[in-house]
Amino acid sequence: MNAKQVQKFVLSYLDSTGCQLIEKSPNRITVKLSPKADRSLTNRPFYWSFVDRAGVDPETMTYGWSFENPSTEQGSSGSLISYLMTDNGRIVQEDIYFGSRRLHQLFEAVRQEGRCVTMFEEPSRGRLDPLGSQPYTAWLGVNFKVSFECDMKREEIYGWGISLATGIIDENFLETLKDRKLSSRLPSNVHLLRNGLSLRKGMSQLELTMERKLKNVDFSWAEDAERRRQDELQRIKHYYAPMLEAMEPSVQREELAIRSQQREAEIDWQYRPRVSLSVMNCGIFHLPGIH
Structure with a gap:
């Protein structure tokens, strides 16, 4: 900046x-x-x-x-x-x-x-009937962060939304909001449609859809990471095993064995492939129309 x-x-x-x-x-x-x-x-x-x-x-x-x-x-x-x-x-x-x-x-x-907000889209001026009322649909918008981690790390952001009236999921919801003028105040001449889904149900639907999406991603990176993990563990064993075999039982041998286990645990944590999903922020966005 x-x-x-x-x-x-x-x-x-x-x-x-x-x-x-x-x-x-x-x-x-x-x-x-x-x-x-x-x-x-x-x-x-x-x-x-x-x-x-x-x-x-x-x-x-x-x-x-x-x-x-x-x-x-x-x-x-x-x-x-x-x-x-x-x-x-x-x-x-x-x-x-x-x-x-x-x-x-x-x-x-x-x-x-800003982790959880409630916003309303401001209607375009001059288009509203002063005697009428425009319907607004509530959307649950969530920004997910997916982390693909091993000895390297890649992160992806997904801005998804689900209509609490119909259950429709918009995977480009973040892009949808970019060009809209939002306010924390309910505009005049607007009525809010009744929700068909609770917040808990809407969030559950988004999480299930995200889980299905992640199951279909390319996991070749994880296979490569697992091979590197096994290679590193073998190097650790080849380094410590001869020294442990040559030493008589003693305090020094126990300390060396503990050091070997700690090093294996560090390698396992560093290289083991894993996927984590977290919610960065979310909000209820009331948008004009019936969706």
């Missing part, structure tokens, strides 16, 4: 969390965090615990963030922090760039808060 892309991402996060933008220039912003953003970014659990117990209005922090290229003195992940005292309070100043701790923290906040 270049500086412009980083700035665009940060501004999008601040807008979505309701932060107050005090000042903005081409390469710098000053922002007063919203309570939601402050909880996620400032690492003040004791302060927010006090606010929640006492019921007082919170005083959120103000940051001055620069998006220019970092100086070489800051290193690859560090970020120099300074403080500016003003009539309105203290402003924490720091640089945000790709690789900085603050940007990594923002990524993590977005990932945690």
Whole structure:
């Protein structure tokens, strides 16, 4: 990510969390965090615990963030922090760039808060009958990550969706959402169709379909990995077996045998082929039409 892309991402996060933008220039912003953003970014659990117990209005922090290229003195992940005292309070100043701790923290906040969302497609203006009501179908959208692992690793992302009204599965659902304008608010003149599937049933259908798909992939990589695993295990045995046979029973022999077993276990874990499936994030997406 270049500086412009980083700035665009940060501004999008601040807008979505309701932060107050005090000042903005081409390469710098000053922002007063919203309570939601402050909880996620400032690492003040004791302060927010006090606010929640006492019921007082919170005083959120103000940051001055620069998006220019970092100086070489800051290193690859560090970020120099300074403080500016003003009539309105203290402003924490720091640089945000790709690789900085603050940007990594923002990524993590977005990932945690966006793991499960409910969104509605905004209808095109001018096309709605002000006296009518447009039907919306609920879709369960899930981003699956499939990892093919051995001594090497390959990952694939699948963005699938299933209509909770009819059970139809769209394997290109992620692409379907890319060009749609979504909002967390229910649009006017819209009614939601009744679901025929529960969330649990919809998720189960997606998982079964994914399982059938994975059973048909090319597993030649796993066969190659298994051959490498057996070769490595044989090398370990050929290395340790003569030494163990030549040694009399002793503490040293027991230690050598344990070392041999540990090395075999490491080789087994490293080379044994395996496939893992995980859910990166998901959401309920209400889209116009009957699907």
